[in-house]
Amino acid sequence: MVILGWQRFTASVAEIILPSMNGQDEGITKRQLGMILLLGGIIGFGLILAVDIIDVGREGGIGPAQTWALLAMALAALVGLSLLPLGDAPA
Amino acid sequence: MTKPGLQLHRGLMLCASIALLFASFIYAIYAANLLAFPYDYDQGEGFELHDTTLLSQFRLPYLDTETYPFYSSNYPPLYHILAAPFVWLFGPAYWYGRLLGFAASLLIAVSIAFAVYRDGHQNRWIALLAGLAFLSSNFVYHIGPLFRQNIMMVAFETVAIVLLARAFPRGDKRGITLALFCLLCAGYTKQMAAITALAAIGWMFLRGPRRALLYTAGFGLAGGLVFLWLDLASGGQWWRQAIVANVNDFLYDQAVGLFRLWFGLHGFLLVPAALMTLVELYADRLSIYSFWFLAAALLGGAAAGTWGAGDSYLVTSIAAACILSGIFFSRLLANAWGPSRILQVLPLARLASLSLLLVPLLYLGYARATLKMPTGGAFAPLAELLGVERNVAFHTRPDAPDFYDSAGWLAGGYARIGYLLTEADHAAGDQIVTYIQQTDKPVLSEDAGFSIVAERDVVTNPTQLRNLYLAGQFAGDELARMIEHQEFGLIILRAQFFPPHILEAMGQAYIHKETIFMNGFDYLLLFPRPGYEPRETA
Numbered sequence: 012m013v014i015l016g017w018q019r020f021t022a023s024v025a026e027i028i029l030p031s032m033n034g035q036d037e038g039i040t041k042r043q044l045g046m047i048l049l050l051g052g053i054i055g056f057g058l059i060l061a062v063d064i065i066d067v068g069r070e071g072g073i074g075p076a077q078t079w080a081l082l083a084m085a086l087a088a089l090v091g092l093s094l095l096p097l098g099d100a101p102a
Numbered sequence: 103m104t105k106p107g108l109q110l111h112r113g114l115m116l117c118a119s120i121a122l123l124f125a126s127f128i129y130a131i132y133a134a135n136l137l138a139f140p141y142d143y144d145q146g147e148g149f150e151l152h153d154t155t156l157l158s159q160f161r162l163p164y165l166d167t168e169t170y171p172f173y174s175s176n177y178p179p180l181y182h183i184l185a186a187p188f189v190w191l192f193g194p195a196y197w198y199g200r201l202l203g204f205a206a207s208l209l210i211a212v213s214i215a216f217a218v219y220r221d222g223h224q225n226r227w228i229a230l231l232a233g234l235a236f237l238s239s240n241f242v243y244h245i246g247p248l249f250r251q252n253i254m255m256v257a258f259e260t261v262a263i264v265l266l267a268r269a270f271p272r273g274d275k276r277g278i279t280l281a282l283f284c285l286l287c288a289g290y291t292k293q294m295a296a297i298t299a300l301a302a303i304g305w306m307f308l309r310g311p312r313r314a315l316l317y318t319a320g321f322g323l324a325g326g327l328v329f330l331w332l333d334l335a336s337g338g339q340w341w342r343q344a345i346v347a348n349v350n351d352f353l354y355d356q357a358v359g360l361f362r363l364w365f366g367l368h369g370f371l372l373v374p375a376a377l378m379t380l381v382e383l384y385a386d387r388l389s390i391y392s393f394w395f396l397a398a399a400l401l402g403g404a405a406a407g408t409w410g411a412g413d414s415y416l417v418t419s420i421a422a423a424c425i426l427s428g429i430f431f432s433r434l435l436a437n438a439w440g441p442s443r444i445l446q447v448l449p450l451a452r453l454a455s456l457s458l459l460l461v462p463l464l465y466l467g468y469a470r471a472t473l474k475m476p477t478g479g480a481f482a483p484l485a486e487l488l489g490v491e492r493n494v495a496f497h498t499r500p501d502a503p504d505f506y507d508s509a510g511w512l513a514g515g516y517a518r519i520g521y522l523l524t525e526a527d528h529a530a531g532d533q534i535v536t537y538i539q540q541t542d543k544p545v546l547s548e549d550a551g552f553s554i555v556a557e558r559d560v561v562t563n564p565t566q567l568r569n570l571y572l573a574g575q576f577a578g579d580e581l582a583r584m585i586e587h588q589e590f591g592l593i594i595l596r597a598q599f600f601p602p603h604i605l606e607a608m609g610q611a612y613i614h615k616e617t618i619f620m621n622g623f624d625y626l627l628l629f630p631r632p633g634y635e636p637r638e639t640a
Contacts, residue, residue, distance in 0.1 A: 038309045044388075075354050076407075083400065094383070101387050102308050 037101075044102040045094030052088025056081060107458060114462035115227055121469035122231060125238035128475050133204045133247035135522045137197045141531040141551040143621055144519050145565075145597060147249040148550025149175065151194055152560045154182040158189035162332070164339035167570060171544075171561040172581050174343040176569070179332075180290040181251035194554050199249030206257035207246035211236045213257075214424045217264045221389070221425075222432030231465050232428030238472045239420045240367050240509035241413040244519050251292050252414040258288035259298040260421050267390045270306055273313075282321045289325060293348060294405065298418060301397035305390040347569040350409040357407025364403065364416045367509060368423060370468035372399075375426035385442035391429070395422035410565060413509070431461045471508060474520060478504030494521050496622045518622050530620035531555075534594060537616070537627060541591025548596040549625075561590070564599040571601035582607045586636040593628040611636070 039047075059080050063072065073081070094102075142148045153163040153175045163175035163182070175182075181202075188198035215233030219226060236242060246253050262284035269277025285302060288295035299321075306314035332340040365372060379392040398419035406415035432438075437454035439445050477485040477492045482504075485491065490506040496518075505521035531552065538545045538556040547553050550560045562581070570576035578601060584590065585607040593612050598605055612628035619625070 039307075039311060044308065076352060076357070090383070097384070 039102050041094045041097035041100045041102050045091045045097070048087050048091025048094065050091070052084045052086070052091055055084035056088065059084060107455075111458040111462065114459065114466065115231075118231060118462045118465035118469065119227075119234070121466055122234035122238050125243075125469060125472065125474075126234055129207075129237055129243050129246065131476075132243065132520070132522065133200065136200050136247045139523050139528065139531075139621075140196060140555055141527075141620070142549040143523065144245075144248050144250060145549060147196060147199070148552075148554060148560070149563050149566075150177070150182065150249050150251065151196060151199060151554060152550050153177065153179070154185045154199065155189055155194045155554075157182045158186035162336045162340075164332070164336040164343045166339060167343075167563075167567060167576055168578070168580060170580065170584070171559050172567065172578075173560055173563050174339065174566055175563070176343055176347050176566050177251055177292060178290040178344060180287055181254045181292075184254070185249075196249050196551070200247045203245070203250065203253045204247040206254045207237060207242055209257045210253070210260045210421055213260045213264050214421060214428065217267065217391070217425045218428030218432060221267060221391075222429040223436040223438045225432040225435060228428050228432045228435070228461070232424045232431075235371060235427075235465065235468060236421055236424045238469060239417070240472050240474060240507065240520070241364070241417050241420060243472075243474060244509070245414045245417065248519075250414070252294075252417065255288050255292040255295050256417050256421055258284045258291055259295055259418055262288060263298065263302065263390055263394050263422075264425075266302055266306070270309055270313075270390075278317060282317060282324075286321065286325055286328070290328060293344070294402070294415065294418070297397050297401045297405070298394060300401075301393045302390065304397070305388070305393040308388060308393075342570070342575055343566065346573050346575060347566055349573065350411075350569060351572075352404075352407050353409060354407060356411070357404060360406045360413060360416065361403050363413065363509060364419070367472050368420060368468070370464045370471060371420075371423050371427040374430045374464065375423040378426045378430035381430075381439075381445070385444040386440045389426075389429075391422055391426045395419060395426050398422050410569075431457065431464075435461060474505070474507040474509070476504055476522060477506050499619055521622075523621060527621050530618050530625075534618055534620070534625060534627070537592055538594075543589060543591030545592045545594065546585075546590045547592075547594040548599065549594065552594060562600075564597070567604065568599045568601055576601065578604055585611050588612070588630040588634060588636075591630070595626040595628065596623050610634070 059077060060073075062077070136143055152173070156163045156175075157179055163173075163179070165174045167174050185199050185202055188195075192198065211233035214236050215229040218232040219229035222228060237246075242253070262281045265277055265281035265284065268274070269281055281302075285295065285299050289299060303314065303318050303321075306317060308314075329340075332344075336343075375395055379388075379395060382388045382392050399416070399422075402415050402419050405411060406413070434454060434457040437450050439450060473488070473490065475481055475485060475488075475490070477490060485506065492502060492504050492506060493510065494505045494507060495502045503521040503524070507520045509520070534552045535556045538547075538552055538558060544561055545553055545556070545558055546561045548564050550563075553560050567576055567578065567581075571578065581604060585593075585604065588611050590612075593608055595608075600608070608628060611631055611634050613631040614626050615629050616627040617624050618627065
């Protein structure tokens, strides 16, 4: 399941970067945008949390600004998830 | 909609137009009032004028702050370059910089109206209201007619976005190049334009990834070459002064306070703009305006929380909101939506009928939410009719000006602007200049305007020294030595932004003898302390 999902994702990335067969620069789809937001949200969320782990000298845990940033990342991931069912409609 | 319903719609639209035209009228009065004032109104204007003067002499303002006159700029040069020809014609003065800012705000309003007309449903009246709504914003009002570069940056950004919205989907290479050139101009007017550039690149990537990569590479190369040239030409000072010194602390309370104020004042347009973004996200294609709006609101809002920032950092998001809400209203009124299964669920025809009343009411609500006006003199009866009274208050003096500003007085930052200046402010500035003229020695002033009017050297840029000091880039040994040896005939303080050791040296070697109140602030005049023996400095 995970491998299948990854293959789909890499195929989507390839679609974006590589020239399409007919030479048109089509633009990305709602599903591809959804994947970008979902992945970006998850990675961003992890990186913000990692600030506390990497920066060991820091005190006070997750601050208010960090909380807002985490919420923004979670929201981005959720929006990304909600776009996946919209398929090949142009974003 | 019945005929009486249409008449009611037109009546309400007329009321909204009058309300927003009144806001523009007040804005014009404020601009005219500021044009006549020859000193700093917002702290920093004088330094921008000095940057303009230096550039008019073909000298870069990115200088070594360790040597006399300890001055450097922290802003890119384009706005000052645009104002430089005025220095050749009229000498250093504030009015033309303020006039350029005011003209830039009008250009933004026209661009917004044009975008709403073209990309909405060609509704002239909504286009007009969208443009006027921008000028009605308290944030635009505050900073538009200042000798500051922010509004010029927003003008370049708006023109770039409006051009790109049409040029990129059509593959119009000339249009895209022109739009990216405007974006580059925005970036070299103020660094904050990086957010708009990010939004534009993101949207181009969405619409045509390969072309986006090509154009981004060209854009990056052009921007990088200018950056490199500035750094080489200034001997590395560009990087230190304009980049390193601009990294400031994030103040959470300031960011939240400004976000709340932003929403409280502009909510009548922000909510429709957000709805338009949602429609585009799920039922249509995302426009560049939606991308721009989200980036400017989220990233610009976060940046507004940095030390020294303020409501001006959200002006870009207001321009985007005016366009998006205008397009939303136009389409709502015309019931002109793209084919979408999601939208078909909604009773669109009924919504269109309802919007005939709702849209003008929203603009009326917005006009009331952003109301600011004098409450005395000829405006007193109108202020009474509208139920508003003076809410401006100076923290050191009881005699506050008769002015109402729905933004309140404390907007999260330290800037307190928007009221009209009086003869007393002019006289106070002249009095400070007279003190400067009484000494032959250099004068250290926290506002550059007094030194400029007195035709003296502009010495130091306190916020810049503070930022450099905090970044570990300013020692200030020579400045401290000059203060210790009382080499300045007079020191004029306003916000006391200097690094602590500089302020400490001032406190030791100088004595506070006079306080002059001007444009809402106490200016402290410090004279050499009699009989002072200089201490050894590092």
